[in-house]
């Protein structure tokens with residue numbers, strides 16, 4: 204059957220954006236000079252120690268030197284402070300065909316007062332598309348054959364990015380869009396209250412991509428037994444079906460099965476126990492046992508629903524919980540990122556996750572949180588340029604420059620706050636703090652990252668400012 208013609212999207216400046224792909228910048232990785240900010244309390248190794256460990260490629264890890272002295276391997280967590288176009292070029296040396304999940308949340312081109320530059324001025328949609336084209340094209344080469352890319356946008360660029368993504372990844376590899384519900388309730392909207400964004404998803408090769416899944420939701424409980432993670436259900440066996448009055452025991456204890464549900468039911472349960480599907484656990488001081496159903500965690504998933512609820516308010520609270528509240532206007536909720544990343548790494552806990560519009564570092568925290576939760580060894584690669592933080596309402600912003608400052612609170616008894624001067628400094632500090640926090644409960648968790656920047660040629664030729 205003849206294939207329908209592949210449609211392309213045209214805009215002024217597209218040829219220049221495509222031309223960028225033909226001229227790889229002469230750039231290389233460099234270890235970032237430690238700024239004054241994080242001390243040992245941050246829980247991450249020093250830049251020197253991280254750098255030293257980075258020189259050797261980890262087992263099986265492909266290394267790419269990016270024509271410089273620093274080796275970046277697929278075994279490393281990486282945080283790059285640079286323009287993402289240069290970083291994407293350099294990642295081709297170490298990560299081509301290796302990344303399972305790419306999540307990006309680029310500037311939306313809305314013109315809103317955000318903590319980073321969000322508008323493309325006169326260039327409008329054309330400028331935005333010119334910015335995105337080379338970045339998405341380079342992303343494609345980094346994806347594994349079963350890799351997927353999630354692109355979050357609002358209405359402003361949704362139509363345009365769909366066409367651009369289809370052109371780059373192929374319309375046949377477009378999986379559709381999730382709706383992210385980020386707000387609920389009223390507001391002084393002019394016409395209606397917009398409480399959602401879109402997360403468009405493409406596959407490198409749609410035939411290789413498995414279902415998008417999520418863990419069964421609470422009250423489901425997971426436990427690791429003999430090194431395996433199981434969904435543990437101690438109330439699947441009930442006295443009777445239907446509603447229960449509060450306080451009454453609905454679980455049917457093993458010792459009561461025959462009198463309540465009969466011999467056949469007990470025989471069925473005994474067979475399950477013999478096969479290891481159920482175990483008996485003493486129940487309080489009743490002297491009886493609950494029948495507990497164990498389902499291997501990798502079989503205890505359900506498919507994702509197309510609407511993902513994760514309120515923006517939660518994203519702000521996530522930063523507050525790390526002592527970084529009020530620094531960044533609209534961080535995505537960690538819960539959103541754990542949901543998206545998990546959906547494609549449920550059974551692939553060593554996967555590499557890339558976010559090259561990293562902002563406050565939500566994706567880095569989400570990757571660490573997932574590893575802490577399921578014992579995985581996913582790695583993150585984050586890229587964020589050292590853009591000065593713009594004041595957001597109620598924000599405490601810090602010094603200009605690439606680092607951050609430590610500022611004492613008015614009250615000398617208050618803990619010293621880290622006030623980032625740039626978004627990349629915030630991102631770094633957030634990932635360090637999140638890692639330190641998670642490691643307190645999971646000492647085995649790997650939270651170190653290569654702390655890199657890119658040196659070499661100056662601004663890329665023809666690169667639109669964004």
Ligand SMILES: C[S@@+](CC[C@H](N)C(=O)[O-])C[C@H]1O[C@@H](n2cnc3c(N)ncnc32)[C@H](O)[C@@H]1O
Nearest residue numbers: 286287308319534535560561562563565587588
């Ligand atoms: C919408 S924000 C991302 C927010 C992030 N998802 C979070 O949860 O914090 C977009 C980010 O991309 C960054 N950015 C824009 N252009 C960039 C570029 N060319 N290279 C690297 N970062 C860039 C901006 O500085 C901003 O921090």
